[in-house]
Amino acid sequence: MKLAVDAMGGDFAPQSVVEGVERARNDDNTIQFTLYGDEKRIREFLNDDTNIAIVHTDEEIDGNDEPVKAIRSKKNASMVLAAQSVKDGENDAIFSCGNTGALLAAGLFVIGRIKGISRPGLMATLPVMSNDGTVNLLDAGANAESKPEHLHQYAVLGNYYAKNVRHIEKPKIGLLNNGSEPHKGNKVTQEAYQLLLNDPEINFVGNIESNDLLSGKADIIVSDGFTGNAVLKSVEGTALGMFSLLKNAIMSGGLRAKIGALLLKPSLKQLKNKMDSPKYGGAVLLGVKAPVVKAHGSSKAESIYYTIKQTNDMVNANMVPNIVDYFEKETDKTQN
Structure with missing residues (x-):
């Protein structure tokens, strides 16, 4: 799995995010991580960058930002860049502890809905x-x-x-x-x-x-x-x-x-x-073209570690491609 990580989202970012990512990487070296955020702040807590790449940006979305407006106006925010990388096929999934509404908006407007899904839902x-x-x-x-x-x-x-x-x-x-x-x-x-x-x-x-x-x-x-x-x-x-x-x-x-x-x-x-x-x-936005996973804003390293494992399980199970196939067939039946 190639995972896009919004390293600046959450109450304890980037420290808790980096610690959780390193634990997940140490547990499974097949996962490739790309962390989006302030590189200097990320590297303060990064002990080993094996399988971990960093895409630097100074811009981020905070909890006070209006979700849809933030996604559309902050094009270089860590969350937006991470979502765009998933849309472009550079990564398989996105994970964030940041603004819930903004992440949902990124899933809908950047990554996009699966054909046949009227409204993706958030699963807790x-x-x-x-x-x-x-x-x-x-x-x-x-x-x-x-x-x-x-x-x-x-x-x-x-x-x-x-x-x-x-x-x-x-x-x-x-x-x-x-x-x-x-x-x-x-x-x-x-x-x-x-x-x-x-x-x-x-x-x-x-x-x-x-x-x-x-x-x-x-x-x-x-x-x-x-x-x-x-x-x-x-x-x-x-x-x-x-x-x-x-x-x-x-x-x-x-x-x-x-x-x-x-x-x-x-x-x-x-x-x-x-x-x-x-x-x-974490909570999963189901119905979009790639796994979009949201951990609680107060998540510490352990919670982030388990959320990454959950995301990895979704990718390895080919769950999204299975859903795409199902709803494409159902849409074709309806149209015919």
Whole structure:
């Protein structure tokens, strides 16, 4: 794999990015990296440039930039140059910890949509509480509004990802809704339910309520981007809030509480790691002509390392070419 890396994106860039890249390179010397950003700042943290090239630029996109405007006006920004290299075939995929909206815009307007895909979706990975597994949520925020056919396409995209990257033979696909019964939801979810139910290529398990999101009932859960993003942030916020409440209870609970916390420390650490594991990788924009992967802005080297592994798995599985072939065939059927 040849990976284009926006080295200047994220709260701890370029240090965390360089450290994560070097760890991934040391683990797999078949990966070729091109880092886009301020060369002097990058080299401050680079110990060994084997398999690592640097394309220097002083321009970057920050979190306050308006996404589409930034992509169109900052032609020499590290993120834009990285995306352009993927479009030109110089690299196979792009990775960034930077401005999420800008990266989505780069995926759409620079790399481009796959023919037949109406709206690419952003896929996030969450833990399953009952075991060591994960669940993918799609769309997690790329599109505020969706039509039933968009939700069906998300299911197809998620199905390909689960089969090719997660190696699940028959992925369980669920539809995020406000009730488990088939008639629940609004017009969009009701029509999407029927589309998913009638698709023989999809193992549709029905509606999934938000309180079952992390239960393991589905491997892929599809949603419109507004709802998906709200649910994703609710889960993250609840987890952070619970740990904060627990910490406050321990600190204000006297000696007995502190002794109990000390005894439970390994279990509490295991729980925290499950809710916030860097091994889950990044969010993936599915439906564009190459893998576009976004890690959290606060990602440290370990999270970046696992996100690169996730991207490498996508490239090695030829997932995007498989999706291109599928939707080209479906488009030809419709036109004929």
